[in-house]
Amino acid sequence: MIGLRAPTMVTIGLFVLMYAVFALQFPYMATPRVAGNLLTDSAYLGILAVGMTMVIVAGGIDLSVGAVMAFSSLLIAIAIGNWGLHPLAAFAVALTLGAGFGALVGAAIHYLEAPPFIVTLTAMFLARGAALVLSQDSVPVQHPLYAQMASWSVPLPGGGGLTLIAVIMIAAFVLGGLILHRTRFGSQVYAVGGDARAALLMGAPVGRVTILIYAFSGFMAALAGVVFSIYTGAGYALSGVGVELEAIAAVVIGGALLTGGSGGMIGSFFGVMIQGLILTYITFEGSLTSWWAKIVIGLMILLFLVLRAAGDSRWLNRLRALSSGARR
Amino acid sequence: MKSLLKLGVAALACAVIAGCGQGQDSDQLVVGFSQIGSESGWRAAETRVAREQAEARGIDLRVSDAQQRQENQIRAIRTFIAQGVDAILLAPVVETGWDAVLAEAREANIPVVLLDRRIETADEDLYLAAVASDAVEEGRVAARWLAEEVGDRQCGVIELQGTVGASVANDRREGFAEIVAGNPNLTIVRSQSGDFTRSRAKEVMESLIRSVGGPNICAVYAHNDDMMIGAIQAMTEAGLNPGEDILTVSIDGVPDIFRAMAEGQANATVELTPNMAGPAFDLLEAYLDDGTAPEKWVRTDSPLYLADTAEAEYAQRRDRY
CATH class of the missing domain: 3.40.50.2300 (Response regulator)
Known part of the structure; x- marks a missing residue:
């Protein structure tokens, strides 16, 4: 199932084309340093997109990821600064909490038969509120290990480097890809997303799958929080506001359908990279407002909807019937 | 189907690169400005004045609007560093969390001037100066x-x-x-x-x-x-x-x-005053010219009207x- 489907090919093609066009205008954009920056600056969004892909393929949605990320980054900063925990212990606490919180969300969706939109919206308010209760200020992390983690990188030829958080992001995509495309659980995720009732009839444990995918998404959101705290060297309750929508956009640009049963990790990866690329270009250009990024992302999602509809033979038939009806 | 795809892709690429094409002098000063956003009239004025001041001095100013998000500001600063700008102006949205990216700027020998707000950091040498009111x-x-x-x-x-x-x-x-x-x-x-x-x-x-x-x-x-x-x-x-x-x-x-x-x-x-960029350009030009070290906190005037x-x-x- 890991074979590249048509929508994924379109996403990759779009990315390559855009990069080529941008690099023609600003040759500097083609340097390894900029490519390395693209991965580093997209790390937290990429990790969120890994969890989001899993959820969307299963036909769900998770609006809580940005808030969980902010909560985790703040919790880590406070745990290290005020409670004296070692950073690694703080990470373990945050990741466990994230996964547990996600499992609760999944359980609520399954057992209460509530729409994921409402349940995860509630979870978003809960996590953001809890973060603001922890602290309204931005809390700096001062620990020698943090400075090391922030500056560690594999140097790339020609300047720049592959930073630790970029490596974590790539590892998250590989892990997510293996789970989604190479395991029985992954097939069950597609089955649940395609048609939960049919999946149930075929013997897929829908309840278990639902709980696990939201636990996975919660875990990834907490991991994004870890990465975010390394990225900024601080935790802040109001970081990542609206980033859940960017993650959803990345997954959709990557070729997933919000109705479920379709999508993949490779597509989502390039969906994230395309967003980062547009932001980088706008900064390079220097006179455009960064709101253009939103407009271009919106146009892209529209493009994908149109391509989907055009690729759907039923839609084509309907169009033909309409036009022949008009001719008559 | 395939040609339709290509068309769409090309159209999009064109839309993205619309409004480009300006060249760049090699001896012109290039300054990146990471602005918080345009949430208030005052901040919009600050950006506008910065552009006016840059134009008057023949500085190529690249403004990046962070939409109130620190992650966007960090991304912008890193992109400025990658571009090899001569200096960076930063109006920080929060006080903490700048050490890593400012250290990168220092490694690249790019001076950073803070505008209208200051930051909390263990190492004051991470930025050249702060231009802010008292x-x-x-x-x-x-x-x-x-x-x-x-x-x-x-x-x-x-x-x-x-x-x-x-x-x-x-x-x-x-x-x-x-x-x-x-x-x-x-x-x-x-x-x-x-x-x-x-x-x-x-x-x-x-x-x-x-x-x-x-x-x-x-x-x-x-x-x-x-x-x-x-x-x-x-x-x-x-x-x-x-x-x-x-x-x-x-x-x-x-x-x-x-x-x-x-x-x-x-x-x-x-x-x-929304003119925070003017004093910043002054001290940057002096610093880049002959290494004149500015005051750490340049206080802007508070005139009465x-x-x-x-x-x-x-x-x-x-x-x-």
């Missing part, structure tokens, strides 16, 4: 004007504070209180928070007029102009005459307060904000 001084300027205006007369002042705990509010309060303490005829009769907003300040003022009594109010001091506009509304609705019977002084210098002053409803404002020039000031500012 909010304590702003409070002092407001109080000095009031003390001079009332002379020896007894005067009960109402203070409308900004958001509780905000450092600007604390500083503007401190500076004002300092001068009031040296003038026994001035007393702050009530001090309440109006949250820096018009609507909240109007409510607070309404209740203060009821509890203190209009005739007992001699002057109103607000930590920003917006709150003063709200307070003026409350006072006129209560049949009082702000600007004549009740003296007003506030801080920021936004266009609306100049209009109120021109209409005789307000008396004075202390300007928080009165009703006599309000009309002209309003006309000049109306389009900038």
